[in-house]
Amino acid sequence: MQEFIQQLINGLSLGAIYALIALGYTMVYGIIKLINFAHGDIMMVGAYVGFFSLSVLDSNILVAMIYAMLACSILGVLIEKIAYKPLRYSTRIAALITAIGVSLFLEYFTLFLLGPAQRVFPDTAFPVNNYNIIGVSVSNKDIFVIVSAVILMLILQYIIRMTKTGKAMRAVSEDKDAAVLMGISVDKTVSITFAIGSSLAAAAGVMIGVYYNTVNPLMGIVPGIKAFVAAVLGGIGLVPGAMVGGFLMGILETMVSGYGNSLYRDAVAYGVLILILIIKPTGLFGKNTGDKV
C-alpha cells in the first residue's frame, strides 16, 4: 500500500508535467488543427532559459520560471507568425512537415549554440528536502511540481472561462469564420493561444530541470511525444482532456515501471493510446461527430 502511494505521488509529479505540455498541444490543435511537433522543443528552450537564469543571473526558482515563460511565449508567437501562419490555408500535411522542421531547427540550433553536453541544474537553486509521511517519502520537488502545475492550470481555466480573451479563443476554435464575423481577430487569438501554450510548456521545462536535474538540447523529444499522446488520450482540442490525459499518462508510466518492466513503459503508453483510439477515437472526453454527407 505504501509502495502504491509512493508510485502514485511519483506518477502525479510526472503527470503534472505531461499535463502542462499537453495543454499547449491541445490548445494549438483546438484552434488551428495543427499537431505542433515543435511544442516539446519549446519546453526544452524553456528549460534552458530557466537553467541560465538560475546559474548566470542567480535568480530564484520562481523568477527563473517566469523568465522562461516570458521567453517562450515570445518564441511561440514568433514561430507561429513565421512558420505556421503562411500555411494556415494549405494542406494539413504541409503544416505538419513544417512543424517537424521547426522542431528539428530548435533542437539543432540549440545543439549548435550550446553543444550537445548535458548541463546540471545548480544545487543551490532548489535545495531538496525529503519528508517522510507514514512511510511514504515525499520530496519538496514533488510538492513544487504538483502545486505549481495546479496553480497554472487554475489560472488557465480562469483565462479560458472568465476573460474576453478566453471567450475569443473558444469562439475561434468552434468556428473561425463565424468568429471573424463577430469581430474577433483570428490572428491575435491564435497568437495568444501560442503564447499561453508555450509559456505552459516553458514552466514544464523548468519543472523537468528541477525534477531530473539536467537539461540537454534533445530533452524535448520524448516528453513532447508523450504529452501529445496524453492530449489525444483525453481528447485532442479539449482543455480538461489534456489535464486528465496528462495525469493518467504519468501515473500509468510510473506504475508500469514500478511494478512491471520499465523497458515496456513506453509500449504500454502507446498501447493504451491505440486502444482508446480504436474504441473511442475522439479520446476520453471527446464528442463523436459523424461525417456530414
Added chain:
Amino acid sequence: MQGSGKIGGRLIAEVAAVAALFMLGQFLISTGMLEQYYQIILTSMCINIILAVSLSLINGFTGQLSLGHAGFMAVGAYASVVMTNRLDLPFIIGILAACLGAALAGFIIGVPTLRLKGDYLAIATLGFGEIIRVVLQNIDYVGGPSGIMGIEKYTTWAWLFASTILTLVVIVNLINSSYGRAIISVREDEVAAELMGINTTRYKVIAFVVGAMFAGLAGALYAHYFYIIKPESFTFMKSFDILVMVVLGGLGSTTGAVIAAIFVTALTAFLQSFPAIRMILYALILIIVMIYRPQGLMGNKEIGRKTLARLWGGKR
C-alpha cells in the same frame, strides 16, 4: 489503335535502358571508380527510394497519413537478420522473410487502425511504430537495446538495383491499373468511392500491406549493408525522415518521391562534413519549401514518357 507491337517495342527499349543503368553502376563499383564513400551514398539512395515510394503509396495515393513506416522497416531488418545471422539461411530467405514479416505487421496494424481518419490515424500508426521498436528492445534473442552486430554484408549492387526497380515497377503498375484507381478514389472522396462500389477498407489495407512489405525489403537491404541494426535506428524520427521525402516530392507523385529521396540523401551526405549545421539547414529547407511550395516539388504530377518525349522533341 494501340498495337501490342508498339507496347512490346517500348518494353524492350525500357528493359535495355534499365540494364544499361545497372551495368554502368556495376562497372563503376567493381572497377573502384566509385569510391567507398560514394557507394554508401548510392546504397542509401536506393534504400530511401524504396522507403519513399512505398510510403507514397500509403500517404500520397491512398491519402492515409501514416507515421509508422520505420516500424515496418525495423520488422524487415530484424526478420531478415534472424534468418541470415541467427539461422544461417541464404540472403534470399532473409529478403522473403523481411517482406512477409513486414506485410503481416502491416496487415495486423492496418485492419484495426485504418478505420481512423486523418490525424488520429497518424497518431495510431506512430504509436504502433514505437511499440514495434520497444518490443524489439525487449527481445534478448535479437540483442535487446544494443541490437545485432556483425551482420554479413550481403547487400550487393545487384540486390539494391533489382529491389529498387521491383518496387518502382510494382507500385507504378499498381497505381496505373483499375486497382490503383480504386486506391486513389479513396483519397479523393471516401464516401463517393464507397458508393461507386469500392470496398474502401479493403483498398486501404491493400495499400498499407504493399507499402509495409516494401519498407520491410528496404529494412533487409539496410541491415545487410550497414553491419549493425539496433532498435534506436527505427524511432519515429526515422518515419518522419521518410515522410519528409514523400511530402517534399509531392503527395501522389512517384517520380516526386524518387527525386526527393535522391535529393535528401545527397543533401544529408553533402552536409555530413558540417555536422553542426547539417540539421539546421535541413530544417530550414523543410520550412522554406513548405511555405513556398506546400504541394511539394511535383504536386501530384509525374515525369513520364510523355514529358521525356516532349523534352527530347521526339514523337509520342
Added chain:
Amino acid sequence: MSLMEIKNLHKSFGGLSAVLNFNFNLQSNELVGLIGPNGAGKTTVFNLITGVYKPDEGKILFADKDLAGLPPYVICKHGIARTFQNIRLFRDLSVLDNVKIAFHKNVPYGFLNAIIRTPNFFRGEREIEEQAMEYLKIFNLDSKKDEIASSLPYGEQRRLEIARALATNPTMLILDEPAAGMNPQETQDLMQLIQWIRKDFNLSILLIEHDMSLVMGVCERIYVLDYGQVIAEGKPEEIRNNKRVIEAYLGEEVT
C-alpha cells in the same frame, strides 16, 4: 412488381428522430419524387437507402433482398447508384478516370495481372476505356475526357456525376437535388435528360428536388416528408391540393 419496398424505417441521431416510420415503394421503371421542407429528413432517407447510415430499424427490400445495414459498396453492387446534393466528384482526377472507377466492381483482370501487365490487363483496360467513353459521349463530355473534374463548369460537373452513377450499371438511380444551382434553361434540359435516361437505361428513379416545376413536371408519384415522417403520397395533382402539404410548406410557395 415493386422494385423497392421500404418498411418502418427508423433513424435517430442522439435521441432526435431524423426518419420515423418511413414506408415507401417504387415500381420498376417508375419516376418518384421525394419532397419536403428543409430538414425534413430527405437526404437522410437517401443515406439510409445507400448505406451511408445504418438504419436503427426497418427493412429496405430491393428486388426481394433486404439491404438494410449493408455497407454502401455492397448496395452499389445490388444496383443502386446515386448523386449528391453537393457534387462529390473525384476532383483531382480526369473526367475519364472518374467514370472508369465505376467499372472497378467488375474489374476484368486480377491483381497480379495488373502488376505484371499481362495481355489480360491491356485488354481489360481497353474494355473499361471504351465503355467509359460511351457514357461520356451520352452526356456530351467525351471531348473533355482528359480535363480535371474540378475544372469543369458547374453544369458539366452535375452531368459527369450522373454519368459516373450510371456507369455502375444500376437498376435504380437516386438523384439528390440534381437541379440545385441551375438556371431555368438548364433545369429544363435536365428534365428532358432525366426522362430520357429512364427510358433508355430502363431505370427506376427517385429524386429529391426543391424546384417544384421540375418535380411536378417529371415525377409520376410524389412522397412528402415532414419531420421525418411521410405526410402525403400520390400523383402530382393530388399533392398540389393536399392540405397537410400546404401547411407543411406554409410560407413556402407551392405552385
